[in-house]
Amino acid sequence: MNENRLKILKDGEKKTGPVVYWMQRDQRANDNWALIYAQSKACEMNVDLRVVFNLVPEFLEATVRQYEFMIKGLEEVEQHLNRFNIPFNLFLGEPEQNLPRFLEKIHASLLVVDFNPLKIARFWKKKVADKIQIPIHEVDTHNIVPCKYVSDKIEYAAYTIRPKIKRNLDEFLDEIPPLLTMENNPNLEKVDWEKARNSLKINFSVPEVDWLIPGESTAKSILEKFINQKLESYNQHRNDPNLNALSNLSPYFHFGQISPQRVALAVSSVNNFPESKDAFLEELIVRRELSDNFCYYNSKYDSFEGFHDWAKKTLNEHREDKREFIYRLEQFENAETHDGLWNAAQIEVIKKGKMHGFMRMYWAKKILEWTESPEQALEFALYLNDKYQLDGRDPNGYVGVAWSIGGVHDRAWTERPVFGKIRFMNYNGCKRKFDIKSYILNNQK
Ligand SMILES: Cc1cc2nc3c(=O)[nH]c(=O)nc-3n(C[C@H](O)[C@H](O)[C@H](O)COP(=O)(O)OP(=O)(O)OC[C@H]3O[C@@H](n4cnc5c(N)ncnc54)[C@H](O)[C@@H]3O)c2cc1C
The missing domain is CATH 1.10.579.10 (DNA Cyclobutane Dipyrimidine Photolyase, subunit A, domain 3)
Structure with missing residues (x-):
């Protein structure tokens, strides 16, 4: 992994237990630099690797529509990880209570987290960091050119961040290695998803949708369909709301169920439709990463x-x-x-x-x-x-x-x-x- 994806959030005591990846924003087993990094550290230190997710009972305005999209995606993450002999734990309740308790119990040696510019995610990380003594390493696996690396200040507009992204794109738009199967076959305890669902205190009145199926596998097939059937006319039709011309990938990006880097690699490798490719990559890379820049450097992004x-x-x-x-x-x-x-x-x-x-x-x-x-x-x-x-x-x-x-x-x-x-x-x-x-x-x- 390019080491500029990494930020040491905190140094800490040396311990000998497992490496723990606290998955938050990037909810996928494949093409996830934070997970790849956590695995490489576990192998280097010859310790186990654990992946944990903390499910809070309510989150901003999210309803059952968004929660079910996320939970079903996480069920698939558990299955994928287990195939690689990687245990997945789901905590219910508040992260600042669950994470420190768990890390202490298993004598964890390192906590790896993914990058998220939003206030609430940063608040949780800070709360957990204040309560633990081990090192915390953060990996930006959501942006192709890492947010903190591409610019150290708030960018004025697309035209100011674009050259900075383009200058670094070749370096960061590299092939993502596959996950390795862990040698140890630890106790792969199954998550009780029913209990998780029963713990929610959310609005159940906004129904789920059935035209978009959550999860990594569907995200991949939507990407294939986009490239094979829609990319050709993306530039021509993308502003017509009567045509189904967009990729529909945004929910999958939001929950981290597909890697933007994987999508960029796939679209870039198409040997055709240069105008559509450019238009799509502009949205996917420049506009999307500009949003992370705004929220990271401006805590008043919602006011x-x-x-x-x-x-x-x-x-x-x-x-x-x-x-x-x-x-x-x-x-x-x-x-x-x-x-x-x-x-x-x-x-x-x-x-x-x-x-x-x-x-x-x-x-x-x-x-x-x-x-x-x-x-x-x-x-x-x-x-x-x-x-x-x-x-x-x-x-x-x-x-x-x-x-x-x-x-x-x-x-x-x-x-x-x-x-x-x-x-x-x-x-x-x-x-x-x-x-x-x-x-x-x-x-x-
Ligand atoms: C008022 C308003 C609210 C919006 N709310 C959201 C939101 O809650 N979540 C969200 O992901 N996007 C939001 N967008 C941005 C954009 O409209 C959506 O990302 C896009 O419509 C998602 O559909 P798609 O994935 O099919 O798009 P595609 O055209 O296929 O684009 C592919 C990807 O490029 C990125 N992208 C596309 N357009 C933009 C844009 N204008 N700014 C930044 N990135 C972009 C997204 O990651 C998108 O998934 C909002 C835009 C406006 C004007």
Whole structure:
């Protein structure tokens, strides 16, 4: 593994027990640098390797829709790991209690963690770190060019991070080695998944979706299908919400069920469709990694305060502008606005758990237009995004909403009411781009 993926979060006492990989963001057995690193350390020290996951009873706005997607993916992780003689433990409750207790009990020698720029994950790591004495090593296995390596500051926009990523891409976009079978055949205790499900204190009213099957194996077949059937026309069709032209990989990336690096390697190796390849790799690498950069270097990524100064200024100047429509959260949530196109987008996410990427921009910008303040718009958009999207609670989500409402990574546009200099989108603009009537017809209550 390229050692620039690694950060020593904490030095510590030398012990002789197993190496433990605390899997958090990257929930997969294959193509996972954090796991590969943990395994190499275990082999080097001639000790066992354990993988643990801590399931909290509730998490931000996640409902049974997102929890089941994750749990089913984790069931597959357990099966894959067991085939390599690697035990998988699932803890229920709070990580800062479970992890230190477990590490102490097995006299663990090293804790390996994956990288996550979001506040809650960093808070958990810090809490655990404060309670343990062994070293903690962090491996960035979510970004192709590691977030902390590519830049040591918040990047202004795609054009500032792009050259930094491109300069380092050859070095980091390398082949990922397979996992090795551990020689020892430890006691592979089975996880009690029913008990795990019964421990949840989440909202059960948002149903699971059946058109996307969770897990590493399905993610791989979706990637194959994308390359064989959709890549050719990705560039031409990606902004048409009536066409199923996108990869649909975002839920799998969000839960770490497929490696972005594996996807980039597969798409890069296609000897055709250069424009589509470039467009897809721009989203997958530059835009996605820019989101991690924003959230890592800006702890206010989910608030008005996190916007650029020019955006705060212009939104402040237009605070008192008269809004033509103002809706309550329930009206947005129930798709009860005057705008059939907006309602269709909301119905799409309620039913499918994934709104088309183009509609996400329109959807969030209209929330800014039809609420009392930018703060309220941000609150409503994040609440709905995180509650219904399978890929919600992700750096891409925080940045997508902040781009739409707060001009993050964008530039100033012609000034207009409510929006100020934030880029505006309207119904007629959409009408010129795609068949609005079909989209509304396909997304009915
Ligand atoms: C208001 C708003 C909210 C959003 N919320 C989320 C969210 O909660 N979770 C999420 O993952 N994405 C979010 N996005 C970004 C983007 O819309 C989705 O990543 C994309 O639609 C996912 O579908 P796909 O995987 O089929 O896309 P594809 O077009 O097939 O793209 C492949 C991958 O590239 C990355 N990507 C694509 N578009 C973007 C983008 N604009 N910014 C950063 N990365 C991108 C994603 O990782 C995506 O999975 C949001 C965008 C906006 C404007």
